[in-house]
Amino acid sequence: MANMAQAIRMALHYAEENLGVTDIFGEDVGMPLGGVFTCTQGLKTTWNSPLDERGIIGAAMGIAMGGGRPVAEIQFCDYVYNTIDLLKLAGNTCWSTNGDWNMPMVVRTPVGSGIRGSIYHSHSFDATMTHIPGWKVVMPSTPLDAYGLLITACKEQNPVMFLEPKALLRVKGEERIPGEPDDDRQLSKMIDAPLGDRTQWKAQWPALQEYAVPFGKGKLVREGNQVTVVSYGRTLPLCAKAAATLADEGISTEVIDLRSLWPYDWEMIKASVQKTGRVLFVNEDTEVTNFGEHLMRRTVEELFYSLLAAPKLLAGKFIPGIGLADSLEMASVPQQNDITDAIRKLAAEQP
């Protein structure tokens, strides 16, 4: 099965062939590298931009205004911060012009910990991004969802922030992308650029089919009736694993992959919390003014009388960065054990 980087590449290939994507660009996005995480190798509309994040977001906006369909990449989300006013501008353009202009653009950026990236290659961006109205914000946790969400993103008339959990980019999926060959090695031969001289290399794309994951629809990853866990990105598979472990202890956990942060699937969360009465939100952005806090606030306001325990948030520590040493990174963002413990505790809590 394809990994997430390959899935993103295939979605972009599909989008430039079928959905009118005109420019896939950013720092080192074009040949010879095809992106520092290889997500853009072998695509036909890629090009390398200057090392200028403001220029990248600005150009994407201009291309979108000119009738093109750009997919811009910011090499690490840690570097998107110096474009924050442009993100605000892209998000408010439709509104501020009373619907005159719209911005069909996609920005992709890798987020989160998991590659020992130290202080400037480990940050999360979900809290900041969901604070900017006018954007749609998504974060897949599987290759198939990455493929499907990116295809939907490339059809949007609005700006979309596509957050790529970098810890999961090399993880193979459990579901096949429609059109991908059965044999992983064969897929790799077809679409992974060889090491060394790549000047003559061309990708051989499989006959991919359209598969669009709608925005605003979560995925019920596991059914359960005692505790609800809502997560996305890197922490989602950890939550699923925790739920499986706890099932052996007799704790029944429902796991929701939010996938789409804005708009998000409140109906799915609501139905689940009404069933279980207990909810844990998990992500790895810093915990103060965290997107999970918004979900908690809504849970308290709307579902208070369904709750059997106080809703919980398990998130990254509120510290200025993630230190390089393994021990520092592990202590800074939720790990497998933290999640298992948190669910176990919540399941045991009595009113």
Next chain:
Amino acid sequence: MSRPRLIKEASAPLQLEKELLLRIHDLMVKTRALEERLIQMYKQGHGYFWIGGPGEEAFNVPLGMLMKVGQGPDYDYLHAHYRQSGTILAFGEEPIGALRQMKNTATDPYSGGRNFAGHFSLKKYNVAPVSSPIEVQYAVAPGTAMVQKRHGGDGITIVTGGDAGTAEGDFASCLVWSTRPANPLPILIIVTNNKWGISTAGDDQHGEKHIADRAKAFGIPAKTINGNDPIESYNELKTAMEYVRKERKPYFIEAMVSRLYGHSSASGANLVGNEVDCLKQFEERLEQEGHMTRQQMDELRNRYTEDMAAAARQVRDEPQPSPDSIWKHIYAEDK
């Protein structure tokens, strides 16, 4: 030399055809009357904030006249500054739209009562929305120019902004992105230099002699021109636009202009005595050379002043946007 030379730098004979001179003049007067009406509306409490371009008509009007106006990459894109009513009127916009924006009525054609005066947006004419953060348009403009370069034809992208704002990184971005050897862009980069940030003098801030010199470092043909002279502006803009249209490469103009009413209502919006008034200067020349009489010019001014007053009265009675309209147009599918 029998005629008295009133203005030194403007003493050469007017080189354009009479008809063109009169059109430029007409639009300059119309723009001035509009801006003065906007200021009056603000002062009478019919608007919260005024910012605009009285003093920049001699540059902005020719710019609008020379633009290829329409929608899509075959036409020119304008990534404008907030002082460009003259440009908008020059390609045929009705001034009442600006008054509606000042009064933030539901009928405001540029933002539906959401944005400040001078913040135009006209997709049908490729006018990108003017936005309050200074200089961001310089980061966006290369994008439309890229689309135009690929599209072919002779449409170009025009970006304008103030001198103080060139300290922002977006200005450097524009120079870098417009001149990548992989893809030089058809873009006319303009800085209107009125020598001021809000109250901060340019002399305090700019180490470079001319802002245009920064473009030269990128190999962009660059000129500093007298933007208070509509003839010089017209001719220089024409040359510049022809170059960009044909060569599909950037060109840079720094236009020295006046700021007749200060920065904005934030600094009082009162007439500043020591700035050159481009309209007055132009009218003296038109009169000297026998193109118009003082009486004709006064009549024109009065007519536009009355038109604007009538339009302002009309706008006063128009409805404010409804409170629940805040939820409209957050996303494009709401259209």
